[in-house]
Amino acid sequence: MEQSSLGLIGLAVMGENLALNIERHGFSVSVYNRTAERTRQLVEGRARGKRIRPTYDIREFVESLERPRRIFLMVQAGRPVDEVLAQLRPHLAAGDIVMDGGNSFFKDTDRRSAELAEAGIQYFGVGVSGGEAGALNGPCIMPGGPREAYPLIEPILTSIAAQTPDGPCCAYIGPRSAGHYVKMVHNGCEYAIMQLIAEAYDLLRSACRLSVPQLAELFAEWNRGELNSYLIEITAKVLERVDEETGQPLVDLILDQAGQKGTGKWTSQDALDLGVVIPNIDAALWGRNISALKGERVAAAKLLTGPDLPAEALDSGFVATMREALYAGMVISYAQAMALLRTASREYAYDLDLAEIARIWKGGCIIRARLLDLIQAAFRRDPSLANLLVAPECAAILARTQASLRRAVQAAVGLGIPVPGLGAALAYFDSYRRERLPVNLIQAQRDFFGAHTYQRIDRPGTFHTEWE
Amino acid sequence: MEQSSLGLIGLAVMGENLALNIERHGFSVSVYNRTAERTRQLVEGRARGKRIRPTYDIREFVESLERPRRIFLMVQAGRPVDEVLAQLRPHLAAGDIVMDGGNSFFKDTDRRSAELAEAGIQYFGVGVSGGEAGALNGPCIMPGGPREAYPLIEPILTSIAAQTPDGPCCAYIGPRSAGHYVKMVHNGCEYAIMQLIAEAYDLLRSACRLSVPQLAELFAEWNRGELNSYLIEITAKVLERVDEETGQPLVDLILDQAGQKGTGKWTSQDALDLGVVIPNIDAALWGRNISALKGERVAAAKLLTGPDLPAEALDSGFVATMREALYAGMVISYAQAMALLRTASREYAYDLDLAEIARIWKGGCIIRARLLDLIQAAFRRDPSLANLLVAPECAAILARTQASLRRAVQAAVGLGIPVPGLGAALAYFDSYRRERLPVNLIQAQRDFFGAHTYQRIDRPGTFHTEWE
Numbered sequence: 001m002e003q004s005s006l007g008l009i010g011l012a013v014m015g016e017n018l019a020l021n022i023e024r025h026g027f028s029v030s031v032y033n034r035t036a037e038r039t040r041q042l043v044e045g046r047a048r049g050k051r052i053r054p055t056y057d058i059r060e061f062v063e064s065l066e067r068p069r070r071i072f073l074m075v076q077a078g079r080p081v082d083e084v085l086a087q088l089r090p091h092l093a094a095g096d097i098v099m100d101g102g103n104s105f106f107k108d109t110d111r112r113s114a115e116l117a118e119a120g121i122q123y124f125g126v127g128v129s130g131g132e133a134g135a136l137n138g139p140c141i142m143p144g145g146p147r148e149a150y151p152l153i154e155p156i157l158t159s160i161a162a163q164t165p166d167g168p169c170c171a172y173i174g175p176r177s178a179g180h181y182v183k184m185v186h187n188g189c190e191y192a193i194m195q196l197i198a199e200a201y202d203l204l205r206s207a208c209r210l211s212v213p214q215l216a217e218l219f220a221e222w223n224r225g226e227l228n229s230y231l232i233e234i235t236a237k238v239l240e241r242v243d244e245e246t247g248q249p250l251v252d253l254i255l256d257q258a259g260q261k262g263t264g265k266w267t268s269q270d271a272l273d274l275g276v277v278i279p280n281i282d283a284a285l286w287g288r289n290i291s292a293l294k295g296e297r298v299a300a301a302k303l304l305t306g307p308d309l310p311a312e313a314l315d316s317g318f319v320a321t322m323r324e325a326l327y328a329g330m331v332i333s334y335a336q337a338m339a340l341l342r343t344a345s346r347e348y349a350y351d352l353d354l355a356e357i358a359r360i361w362k363g364g365c366i367i368r369a370r371l372l373d374l375i376q377a378a379f380r381r382d383p384s385l386a387n388l389l390v391a392p393e394c395a396a397i398l399a400r401t402q403a404s405l406r407r408a409v410q411a412a413v414g415l416g417i418p419v420p421g422l423g424a425a426l427a428y429f430d431s432y433r434r435e436r437l438p439v440n441l442i443q444a445q446r447d448f449f450g451a452h453t454y455q456r457i458d459r460p461g462t463f464h465t466e467w468e
Numbered sequence: 469m470e471q472s473s474l475g476l477i478g479l480a481v482m483g484e485n486l487a488l489n490i491e492r493h494g495f496s497v498s499v500y501n502r503t504a505e506r507t508r509q510l511v512e513g514r515a516r517g518k519r520i521r522p523t524y525d526i527r528e529f530v531e532s533l534e535r536p537r538r539i540f541l542m543v544q545a546g547r548p549v550d551e552v553l554a555q556l557r558p559h560l561a562a563g564d565i566v567m568d569g570g571n572s573f574f575k576d577t578d579r580r581s582a583e584l585a586e587a588g589i590q591y592f593g594v595g596v597s598g599g600e601a602g603a604l605n606g607p608c609i610m611p612g613g614p615r616e617a618y619p620l621i622e623p624i625l626t627s628i629a630a631q632t633p634d635g636p637c638c639a640y641i642g643p644r645s646a647g648h649y650v651k652m653v654h655n656g657c658e659y660a661i662m663q664l665i666a667e668a669y670d671l672l673r674s675a676c677r678l679s680v681p682q683l684a685e686l687f688a689e690w691n692r693g694e695l696n697s698y699l700i701e702i703t704a705k706v707l708e709r710v711d712e713e714t715g716q717p718l719v720d721l722i723l724d725q726a727g728q729k730g731t732g733k734w735t736s737q738d739a740l741d742l743g744v745v746i747p748n749i750d751a752a753l754w755g756r757n758i759s760a761l762k763g764e765r766v767a768a769a770k771l772l773t774g775p776d777l778p779a780e781a782l783d784s785g786f787v788a789t790m791r792e793a794l795y796a797g798m799v800i801s802y803a804q805a806m807a808l809l810r811t812a813s814r815e816y817a818y819d820l821d822l823a824e825i826a827r828i829w830k831g832g833c834i835i836r837a838r839l840l841d842l843i844q845a846a847f848r849r850d851p852s853l854a855n856l857l858v859a860p861e862c863a864a865i866l867a868r869t870q871a872s873l874r875r876a877v878q879a880a881v882g883l884g885i886p887v888p889g890l891g892a893a894l895a896y897f898d899s900y901r902r903e904r905l906p907v908n909l910i911q912a913q914r915d916f917f918g919a920h921t922y923q924r925i926d927r928p929g930t931f932h933t934e935w936e
Contacts, residue, residue: 013919130917131917131918132917132918133917194913198909201909202906230917231913234913234916235913237935238909238913238916239909241933246926250912253925254908254911254922254925256904256907256908256911257907258910258914260743265741268736272733275760277754277757279754279888282747285740286745286896287905288910289743290896290905291907292743293745296854296855296900297899297901297905300855300858301902303901304858304867304897305867305901306898307874387768389768389772390771395771399772399773402774406775406882406884409881409891410881414874416898418894419895420747420892420896420899423895424891426881426886426891427751427887428754428888429774430885431888432761433769433771433774434886435769437759437886438666438667439756440723440724441665441706442662442756442759443722444718445662445702445703446727449598449834450600451481452727454723455722455723455725456721456723457721457722457723458714465709465718468601468705
């Protein structure tokens with residue numbers, strides 16, 4: 001029997017779709033899953049007649065592959081990855097390539113890379129974004145690992161990735177965990193933008209009294225302009241959806257309790273370790289976490305009153321204000337994500353190409369957006385750009401839109417509608433552009449009670465004052 | 469030679485002051501320091517004529533102590549603690565007690581507790597707050613460790629702690645790392661309140677055009693009312709201070725770049741692990757971290773313009789608004805800290821007594837404040853209180869002050885002055901009291917692209933929609 005070009009382990013929906021995508025692009029695929037049943041379902045169902053070869057034991061799986069073997073893991077992040085690697089390892093030879101396509105924690109990827117490198121195995125942490133549909137039709141792929149081995153996987157990865165006029169949405173990201181790190185930050189940015197969209201929806205619904213069908217139309221219209229992006233597009237589609245049984249907008253029937261998986265949380269935690277400021281990702285995380293306290297919120301709503309919502313809807317000009325506020329918030333969120341990548345690139349020696357990352361994010365992934373053209377251009381022109389906000393394109397957007405961002409936040413604050421994301425975006429913008437922050441007072445306090453010392457603006461050195 | 473009641477290792481300023489405090493309360497103390505020079509300086513200087521016995525090697529140190537030995541470590545958190553423990557261990561016997569009085573990461577304390585327990589050594593993680601002055605004159609002490617051993621250290625700890633009409637500022641906190649955890653959250657709360665004070669100072673200075681002497685007077689006045697607290701008190705003293713050389717207010721000459729040590733960061737990182745929402749601590753951390761980008765800020769200030777500050781100062785009524793806004797922000801910050809302790813108590817099986825923690829925080833520590841009387845009363849009455857915000861005392865304060873908090877945030881937003889702390893407080897308050905958050909939209913989006921499923925408000929179960 002002919003050997004397969006590639007092997008794939010883990011046939012949950014992402015893995016199955018990825019296998020079908022790979023096969024469609026002319027590569028034969030051996031598949032293996034922990035439970036044989038799932039493998040059988042695939043080959044007797046969606047994979048019937050395709051060059052997808054079922055295997056039912058790890059050894060058979062590995063031996064069915066061309067050498068050097070190329071193996072894609074699509075198993076749950078965490079312990080399952082280590083378990084599969086432990087099973088695989090005795091059957092692998094030096095030069096074989098293993099790609100982890102899950103959302104593994106980047107420090108796990110560093111550890112696994114180092115462990116497998118001892119046996120000469122080339123390990124890649126591969127960020128894959130695009131959800132189920134992306135996996136099948138073309139995801140954004142962020143591979144990180146040994147550069148010298150990349151040519152062995154590049155033809156497959158670039159052919160299965162989303163394609164844009166600006167090339168395939170796949171590029172070599174950097175060594176070790178670079179690919180998983182960039183995917184993690186992508187997900188953090190996704191959280192931030194979803195939070196901003198939710199706040200815009202809330203304000204337009206609560207304060208402007210737009211109906212769900214009106215909102216659906218509005219988001220669809222916004223998607224034709226500078227806000228054009230996958231998340232705005234699906235927001236319109238979500239809002240359009242009517243529940244068949246009740247005839248009500250489906251969104252109105254969905255419980256307001258969101259979960260959060262590892263990547264968003266890890267982004268905030270690692271940013272804290274690096275001292276990088278990403279308040280929009282932080283806000284998105286806490287927006288989800290506080291939503292989980294549904295019972296407490298229902299009880300608190302009776303005890304803690306706030307301003308009444310106005311009897312009249314806000315004037316219709318507020319809709320345009322909201323559009324600009326959302327755009328400003330999105331630009332500021334991307335600025336934070338790119339600033340985190342910039343510092344991580346230095347701290348972890350990833351040597352990231354931020355323009356190239358913006359380019360591959362333009363297709364396939366969840367945060368694809370027209371705005372990424374500007375971001376790509378800004379980092380292409382100046383790879384050492386300190387912060388996206390000071391790129392001329394973005395500075396101009398913020399000069400134009402910041403008044404709307406301020407008005408939106410002021411309105412929400414007055415109405416008692418929480419806007420942690422919009423508020424964080426504005427606080428970040430106003431902090432970043434402030435030559436002098438009131439942190440001199442904090443330094444004085446710290447020196448007062450803890451002798452932490454301080455610096456002065458009028459001369460070099462380190463100073464301590466006996467304040468009492 | 470008579471054996472000492474207690475031994476203390478580590479004679480930096482906190483350790484030295486603590487040794488003097490202990491001796492002053494009638495206990496003899498053996499001291500040891502890595503460098504002998506420091507020990508000599510102490511016994512020939514501040515400890516002259518006192519029952520403080522210098523020792524110059526670990527064995528001599530341990531043998532100079534009554535059994536079971538009671539040993540206080542006042543060394544830098546991290547590796548130094550492990551190094552000292554490794555040196556001590558061969559000389560210790562079962563039943564001896566070791567107390568780590570530094571700001572150790574709580575998971576390190578758990579690990580050390582377990583390791584030392586194997587040798588029968590009773591390990592305590594002891595939070596000590598109050599800075600240098602507190603260590604000497606009476607700190608707040610938060611000891612966590614094996615309850616059965618606590619009576620052996622209680623008389624010393626309670627006598628050296630700050631004393632209030634409501635008892636000494638020391639109480640058994642809980643097992644293992646409970647003491648260090650509570651100290652960590654104390655420090656996070658300290659960060660949050662310092663950030664709020666800095667924002668109030670900034671707004672009053674930038675928008676109300678108050679001079680530094682006027683601000684000093686104002687904070688001193690505020691300290692006589694409901695804002696009464698150590699941090700407000702020292703803010704007044706900081707603002708009073710005039711630089712001798714230039715004749716200018718010293719605060720104006722201090723560089724606006726703040727550092728942050730481990731405890732604040734760990735608080736936010738652990739809250740993320742626990743899914744607890746503490747946006748005021750998060751905001752304080754990023755407020756400090758963004759201050760560190762001084763060079764970038766100076767450059768950005770020229771490129772990113774915002775609203776002009778008004779030619780006229782805000783009307784004088786804004787001063788009272790600011791006072792109420794700050795009070796509201798403080799209440800909300802404590803609510804977040806207590807909510808984190810509540811969840812940590814459950815997750816880590818600390819069995820914390822939140823009323824007792826509020827009681828001991830009333831003296832000695834950096835976040836001591838009149839407000840803690842209310843917090844103590846609220847948790848005394850209802851130990852299972854879900855959130856401080858819904859306690860009648862606090863709900864009443866927020867009913868009265870929230871309009872000022874809204875006005876302060878709106879003013880800052882309009883003026884382009886960043887208020888991440890005040891904004892976070894309001895967003896938290898408005899989120900917590902909101903029966904329905906717009907997170908239903910986020911759930912729909914997640915189900916759209918990732919098949920994450922959702923729940924409905926009108927029936928039980930887990931649902932997935934084919935959205936396309």
